[in-house]
Amino acid sequence: xxxxxxxxxxxxxxxxxxxxxxxxxxxxxxxxxxxxxxxxxxxxxxxxxxxxxxxxxxxxxxxxxxxxxxxxxxxxxxxxxxxxxxxxxxxxxxxxxxxxxxxxxxxxxxxxxxxxxxxxxxxxxxxxxxxxxxxxxxxxxxxxxxxxxxxxxxxxxxxxxxxxxxxxxxxxxxxxxxxxxxxxxxxxxxxxxxxxxxxxxxxxxxxxxxxxxxxxxxxxxxxxxxxxxxxxx
Amino acid sequence: xxxxxxxxxxxxxxxxxxxxxxxxxxxxxxxxxxxxxxxxxxxxxxxxxxxxxxxxxxxxxxxxxxxxxxxxxxxxxxxxxxxxxxxxxxxxxxxxxxxxxxxxxxxxxxxxxxxxxxxxxxxxxxxxxxxxxxxxxxxxxxxxxxxxxxxxxxxxxxxxxxxxxxxxxxxxxxxxxxxxxxxxxxxxxxxxxxxxxxxxxxxxxxxxxxxxxxxxxxxxxxxxxxxxxxxxxxxxxxxxxxxxxxxxxxxxxxxxxxxxxxxxxxxxxxxxxxxxxxxxxxxxxxxxxxxxxxxxxxxxxxxxxxxxxxxxxxxxxxxxxxxxxxxxxxxxxxxxxxxxxxxxxxxxxxxxxxxxxxxxxxxxxxxxxxxxxxxxxxxxxxxxxxxxxxxxxxxxxxxxxxxxxxxxxxxxxxxxxxxx
Numbered sequence: 001x002x003x004x005x006x007x008x009x010x011x012x013x014x015x016x017x018x019x020x021x022x023x024x025x026x027x028x029x030x031x032x033x034x035x036x037x038x039x040x041x042x043x044x045x046x047x048x049x050x051x052x053x054x055x056x057x058x059x060x061x062x063x064x065x066x067x068x069x070x071x072x073x074x075x076x077x078x079x080x081x082x083x084x085x086x087x088x089x090x091x092x093x094x095x096x097x098x099x100x101x102x103x104x105x106x107x108x109x110x111x112x113x114x115x116x117x118x119x120x121x122x123x124x125x126x127x128x129x130x131x132x133x134x135x136x137x138x139x140x141x142x143x144x145x146x147x148x149x150x151x152x153x154x155x156x157x158x159x160x161x162x163x164x165x166x167x168x169x170x171x172x173x174x175x176x177x178x179x180x181x182x183x184x185x186x187x188x189x190x191x192x193x194x195x196x197x198x199x200x201x202x203x204x205x206x207x208x209x210x211x212x213x214x215x216x217x218x219x220x221x222x223x224x225x226x227x228x229x230x231x232x233x
Numbered sequence: 234x235x236x237x238x239x240x241x242x243x244x245x246x247x248x249x250x251x252x253x254x255x256x257x258x259x260x261x262x263x264x265x266x267x268x269x270x271x272x273x274x275x276x277x278x279x280x281x282x283x284x285x286x287x288x289x290x291x292x293x294x295x296x297x298x299x300x301x302x303x304x305x306x307x308x309x310x311x312x313x314x315x316x317x318x319x320x321x322x323x324x325x326x327x328x329x330x331x332x333x334x335x336x337x338x339x340x341x342x343x344x345x346x347x348x349x350x351x352x353x354x355x356x357x358x359x360x361x362x363x364x365x366x367x368x369x370x371x372x373x374x375x376x377x378x379x380x381x382x383x384x385x386x387x388x389x390x391x392x393x394x395x396x397x398x399x400x401x402x403x404x405x406x407x408x409x410x411x412x413x414x415x416x417x418x419x420x421x422x423x424x425x426x427x428x429x430x431x432x433x434x435x436x437x438x439x440x441x442x443x444x445x446x447x448x449x450x451x452x453x454x455x456x457x458x459x460x461x462x463x464x465x466x467x468x469x470x471x472x473x474x475x476x477x478x479x480x481x482x483x484x485x486x487x488x489x490x491x492x493x494x495x496x497x498x499x500x501x502x503x504x505x506x507x508x509x510x511x512x513x514x515x516x517x518x519x520x521x522x523x524x525x526x527x528x529x530x531x532x533x534x535x536x537x538x539x540x541x542x543x544x545x546x547x548x549x550x551x552x553x554x555x556x557x558x559x560x561x562x563x564x565x566x567x568x569x570x571x572x573x574x575x576x577x578x579x580x581x582x583x584x585x586x587x588x589x590x591x592x593x594x595x596x597x598x599x600x601x602x603x604x605x606x607x608x609x610x611x612x613x614x615x616x617x618x619x620x621x622x623x624x625x626x627x628x629x630x631x632x633x634x635x636x637x638x639x640x641x642x643x644x645x646x647x648x649x650x651x652x653x
Contacts, residue, residue, distance in 0.1 A: 054645075054647040054650070055647050074564065074642070075564040075565060075566065078564040078565070081559075087561070093557045093560075093650065095554050095557060097252040102248075106558070106561055110561060110563050110567065111562070112241075115240065115241055115244070158562075
């Protein structure tokens with residue numbers, strides 16, 4: 001699903017340049033649940049942003065489901081993001097004046113889907129994350145765990161090839177974190193490819209594969225025995 | 234274009250406008266005030282325009298009055314200070330020589346410019362009234378409203394020098410009983426019996442007219458007061474498209490040549506040119522319209538700039554939201570159009586409210602000044618001006634919206650998302 005070859009990325013900081021990614025080789029098969037682990041500054045978020053087409057690599061190749069991702073202009077990147085990728089952020093990033101349902105339906109709006117169809121589909125995904133009764137509430141009326149579930153529904157609604165989650169449990173307490181991870185595992189069980197960036201070991205253990213990043217290189221890439229989140233709840 | 238009529242687009246715009254109602258309202262007030270000022274000013278100056286027009290409607294707008302004075306220069310063997318006298322025949326000469334003259338009528342009066350007024354008597358009632366010897370054509374230059382059943386002096390009255398008269402409202406009240414019909418009744422003017430054929434409603438058509446004036450045929454006046462072929466003044470109306478200043482000059486020079494007066498003598502004949510004064514007043518009104526246009530447009534501009542300003546702040550506030558939208562697949566063009574459409578939409582809403590409020594205020598002023606002498610009638614703003622103003626607002630709204638829109642897309646989505 002994802003093929004990355006010899007990926008480099010550096011940031012210019014005044015006269016210095018900071019080499020963040022120093023030749024990443026990495027691939028993800030369809031249906032995998034991969035955790036990218038590393039301390040802060042290891043380059044894991046940068047990698048995720050490049051995979052998410054929010055940022056561009058300086059060097060190297062990146063293919064997403066056979067499509068080479070290179071020299072995209074903003075419009076094309078936006079269209080690819082909309083069709084191929086679903087984002088889940090640490091701080092949820094819901095639009096605060098839109099209801100849960102409207103938030104979930106937003107990616108479909110950018111697909112130019114008619115309103116009625118959009119709302120039906122959004123409702124279906126809200127139901128999957130168990131928030132059907134909360135569909136007309138604003139984000140401010142939801143708890144952290146609920147917000148993140150709305151964000152997951154929003155990431156899922158466009159039926160993307162890959163779900164990208166950046167520290168999705170970073171703002172949640174451990175019980176809520178496990179609930180959210182249970183949901184992620186359930187979605188993965190349905191065959192969705194998911195990439196999770198985290199620095200929490202217990203969260204990483206709930207994935208099927210862990211990629212360790214340090215100082216811009218992959219130091220370890222191993223398959224693990226998945227810990228089911230359900231056991232902790 | 235499809236984008237413009239898409240229900241979804243508007244839902245997005247209403248969503249983001251409705252998010253911060255106070256800010257939206259304050260933004261809208263700026264432009265609303267601008268267009269309100271514009272409409273009220275334009276309408277008020279149009280109202281003044283119409284008002285002046287109405288004040289002059291009873292008199293031909295190209296009217297000139299010409300009278301004789303004394304010469305101030307010796308000429309052709311005559312010494313200076315010679316007293317001039319207009320002759321009835323001069324009117325015919327003037328009409329023949331100056332093609333711009335539409336109507337001309339000699340007038341004689343008694344008791345108008347000093348001198349003793351005529352004694353009007355009916356039974357035991359009497360008073361003194363100014364008397365005018367009028368040709369029927371006067372009616373075409375200074376429209377006198379004649380009350381029902383009555384009429385003005387006609388050609389037959391003039392030809393046969395009939396003893397008929399048109400009296401003023403005050404004359405009627407003073408000489409007739411309240412419920413008496415004056416038409417057909419007789420009054421005595423300086424000892425001669427005249428039949429009343431009409432009562433005129435007083436309107437100020439000459440600076441010296443009153444509501445007691447009595448009009449009699451010119452020929453009758455000649456016989457009654459032995460004025461022979463003399464005329465006190467001429468009432469002249471030029472054609473609408475004539476240059477009234479030139480006509481006045483021509484009249485004076487023709488009169489000078491008839492009466493053998495030095496061509497440069499400015500004192501021999503006097504004239505009052507209503508057309509010239511009217512043109513000056515209309516020029517003033519036009520100037521007022523122009524100024525109101527400029528002031529109005531400038532105020533609208535200030536309002537629209539205010540909208541641009543607020544949107545710029547709004548875009549800054551919404552950096553994160555716009556970043557989320559772009560992460561979810563909004564293209565830069567979609568973000569840009571969202572902001573511009575917001576700008577245009579706010580401008581239009583403000584414009585329409587401003588126009589409605591302006592129209593309301595104009596209507597109110599119109600009602601308040603309806604029955605007063607203030608020259609203010611039917612204040613309207615021509616539709617092309619309103620459409621023009623709306624168009625200007627859409628264009629300005631778009632242009633000013635471009636600035637925040639460009640700013641919104643100039644931030645990379647990744648930076649926008651990082652913003653807390």
